[in-house]
Amino acid sequence: MDIILPYLWAFIIGGLLCVIAQILIDKTKLTPARILVSYVVAGVILGGCGIYKYLIDFAGAGATTPLTGFGYLIAKGIREEVEKNGLMGVLTGGITAAAAGIAAALIFGLLVAICFRDKRKQ
């Protein structure tokens, strides 16, 4: 049971975060782009308050995989840089922490644009 438990919590917490977004999409007129932005900002706020860390300790990838985890990463990076370099960390910490995700998404996105044709336009 101990082996399955982390997967179960990742599934439940990750799934619930998606359900909240689905309700927001269905019940309000929030577009997917606004959902993504709200989730990242919410992640920064929850990460900054120190709440999100508990969710990650509890749910693992269920909390880090949704975009709130991306926001948490930004807040965590900035906090560490501010502790190390003072005020300069405010500007350097966020992008440093998010670098891998942003770079990977952009580079793979460009590769997709080079390698594939847009199927919807045919």
Place this chain on the structure above:
Amino acid sequence: MQMDKNSYKKYADARAKKSPCAKNCVCAFLFGGLICAIAQGLKELYMTFLKEDDAGTLVSVTLIFIAALLTGVGIFDRIAKHAGAGTLVPITGFSNAVASSALDAKGEGFVLGVGAKIFTIAGPVILYGITAGAIYGVIYYIVTLIMK
């Protein structure tokens, strides 16, 4: 059939209820949960040869790669149609937004087409994420100054 604006709106709303929120939520829960459970599995696999932070980063990169690839071959949109927020909220949604914006703009050239439009969704996400982070950083800096 004559209809004024209000009765048309009622008519349209009654028809629009064909996509029930409950079913969408179940789908979002199952797909979103599945992606996160897969991410958990990848993380535990990567942690056999990497530190926890690096393993987490590599999990994100793996999911971003898979989502971009599925977007390219056209499968992602078909899954997302059923999954709704289930594929949008995990990092796969961010990757799909980037890759599909880039793919859409291919006809407009690679500099002002793909190069500029790849940021259509990624831009706002990065902008407001970094801005919120910077505000938090300033607050944190001031708080630590006072605490000293």
